[in-house]
Amino acid sequence: MKVIGIDLGTSNSCVAVYKINQIEIIDNDQGERVTPSWVSFTDDERLIGNVAKLEVSSNFERTLFQIKRLIGRTYDDPMVQADMKLWGFTLINEENKPKISIEHKGRRKILAPEEISAMILESLKTSVEDRLDETITDAVITVPAYFNNTQRNATIDAARIAGLNVLRVINEPTAAAIAYGLEKETNEEQNVLVFDLGGGTFDVTIVKIKNKEFDVKATGGDTHLGGDDFDNCMVNHFVSEFNRKNDCDMSPNKRGINRLRIACENAKKNLSVKKNATVQVDGLHSGIDFKSSITRAKFEDLNRDYFENTLKTVKDTLSSADMNKSEIDKVVLVGGSTRIPKVRELLQNLFGENKINKTVNPDEAVAYGAAALASNISKDELSELRELKISDVVPLSLGYKQSGGGMVTVVKRNTKIPTKQWNKNSTAKDNQIEARFTIYEGERAAAKDNHFLGKFSVKGIPAALRGVEKFKTCFIVDENGILTVTSRNVSTGKENQITFDKSGKLSEGELRRMLEDANRFKQDDAEWKKRSEQVHKLEDLVYAVKHAVTGEMSFDVSDKDKKEIIKICKKVKTWINDNQNPKVHDSKKKMADLEKICRPIFEKIRDGSEILRIFQK
Structure with missing residues (x-):
């Protein structure tokens, strides 16, 4: 399979x-x-x-x-x-x-x-x-x-x-x-820097490649940076321009904002091949038309901070890999936003044009x-x-919260996986009989500023003065990125652990409900498609029958029969227009009504069986 x-x-x-x-x-x-x-x-x-x-x-x-x-x-x-x-x-x-x-x-x-x-x-x-x-x-x-x-x-x-x-x-x-x-x-061994700038996220990864072996050295990025942000900058720019010119505030007009966004996205794409682009939206707000233009230079100025941040991430990732730019053999551009000329220019200035792979x-x-x-x-x-x-590597540092609220990093970001890292710690209070471990991922000094993963406890610790009871804590990340944290009390051997697998975080009830809804949507879509296909079949039949008696190659039928066929065709066409995506059996019934009128007429003329075949399709 x-x-x-x-x-x-x-x-x-x-x-x-x-x-x-x-x-x-x-x-x-x-x-x-x-x-x-x-x-x-x-x-x-x-x-x-x-x-x-x-x-x-x-x-x-x-x-x-x-x-x-x-x-x-x-x-x-x-x-x-x-x-x-x-x-x-x-x-x-x-x-x-x-x-x-x-x-x-x-x-x-x-x-x-x-x-x-x-x-x-x-x-x-x-x-x-x-x-x-x-x-x-x-x-x-x-x-x-x-x-x-x-x-x-x-x-x-x-x-x-x-x-x-x-x-x-x-x-x-x-x-x-x-x-x-x-x-x-x-x-030949190559050091490749992948510059991945898409619609919503940005990543930089340095990989050593030889044959079919891919060894990730370091990775960095931003999960909220991409082409959508460049569009938003333009939207904000043109909203301000529209408000200024018309002495109004169109910000609450969501329909207008979305229409403007599409125009800005198209302008952004045009600016990748042109120096100037037009942004035009008819009836943008309160019936007022909007037309303006933007130069490539202005677009680059609006997004200067974003573009410079991508370069900073590149340099930080090189530092994490303990490499300099001269050691990079190729820069691979991924994501639609890498088509932006300014992005390519910044990379070419840093690495040289011959290293940019296209x-x-x-x-x-x-x-x-x-x-x-x-x-x-x-x-x-x-x-x-x-x-x-x-x-591959661990993208974010892993650790736990110490008693003072700081983040104790056990696995540093960009550590190769699989990995096993140990840490020693002790009780933080006198007569403590339970040790709690709260696990985080991130780079901030204070644990609360990082991303909370989960927590667990080791119970039954002998009561003793602060710092007497010791623990060995182990962070294991396997090749699939699954993290398991285990902590053992040295004196008693008591331990506990938590595993952060990739099975998902929705409860079984939530997942069951969403699966049922997804199946319902799928069934609804299938039903809608059947209804649509049937009514289109009926519409095709109406036109075929009508053209059979009114077209240039029409059959020779009497004026009375022609009038009757045109009448039923008009009646069915009106029904189609009045009933958006009707039920399958209703469309079939109209088809039967049409055939009931047409069949006797076409059966009595020469070659009439030719048009009657369409009723069997």
Whole structure:
């Protein structure tokens, strides 16, 4: 059975599979190799991909995008609070979890970010199943290198809702490095820096490549930096311009903001090939048309801080790898935002133009690498990728909270995995009979400023003065990134442990409910498709019958019969217009009504059986 590789992106997603000794990027149902990570709900259907993106102007309250920026985050996260001001859909607070509230088929639905991501994943999964004509159950899914444990778990939960078993989660830049390494397979050792700047996240990873061996040296990044932020800068710029020119405040106009965002995104793309771009939105706010322009220089100035931050991350990652820029052989550009001329200029100034690799497709490289790893771990005996070897690193430091609130780092970021790291500590209070260990990940000095993972206790410690009772604490991270923390009381041998696996963090009840909802959406979509196909079949039949008696090559029927056929055709066409996506049996009944009138007429003329065949299709 095939294992697929999926790049679930903030702006766009892509899926690939290894077959017949090559990796193939799979087209979606619209023939596109990349699928916009957008979901839209209309009154009677759910849309995914580019058709959903086209709904944002007219259906902005139910068109969802940038969901990856919500996944695994809390509602009070400052980044969530900032983003939601620019979204058209409604975000609500449910136990400090951000949820999306939409109206669909006359009912209010509350959806978790995992459910929306699952819809995109399911769409990609279906595309592969349609192409290969087989059921897909297993996948390798990529995540930003700087995704924390909760964000990774939430991604896996999304996959489970979509009916996928995640065999491995791999960092996006590592997957891109695999794509580059397989394309440029050589016996010579190369140090490759992957610069991954997509729609919503940014990663830098340094990988040593030789043959099919990929040794990650260091990684760095920002889970909230990408093309969407560049768009937002332009949106804010033009909102200020519009308000100033028209003495108003259009900020609360979410429909207008979303229409402006699409125009800004198009302008951004144009500025990658032109020095000047036009931003035009008719009836932007209060019926007022808006037209302006932006130069490439102005765009670069608006986003200067973002661009400079990417370069700072590059330098920090080089430092973490204990390397200098001269030791980098190639810089691989991944993600659509690497097409921005200023980004390329900064990298060329740092590394030299000859080191910038432009052969890897920035939109498809991550999915390509994920599919290669999928083939490797699927144990396909025919696969040429069985020799693939990947050595990754811990993206964030791991440790525990000490009594004073500081973070005791046990595993430093960019430590190679698998790894086992020990730490010695002791009781913090007199007569303490229980030791509590609170585990965090992150780089801040105070534990509370880092990301909380979990906690556990070792009980039954002999009462003694502070510092007498000793502990040995061990952090183990396996090759899949699964963390296990164990602490043992030296004097008694009593111990306890906690494992942070990748099984997901949704409760079984939440997961069951989301799976049921996902299945319901799938059934609704299938039913809608059947109804749509049947009514289109009826409409085609109406036009075929009408043209058979009114067209240039029409049949020779009497004026009375022609009038009767035109009358029934008009009646059925009016019914189609008045009944949006009617039930299948209703469309079939109208088809029978049409045939009842037409069959006797066509049976009595020469070659009439030719038109009657369409009723059997």
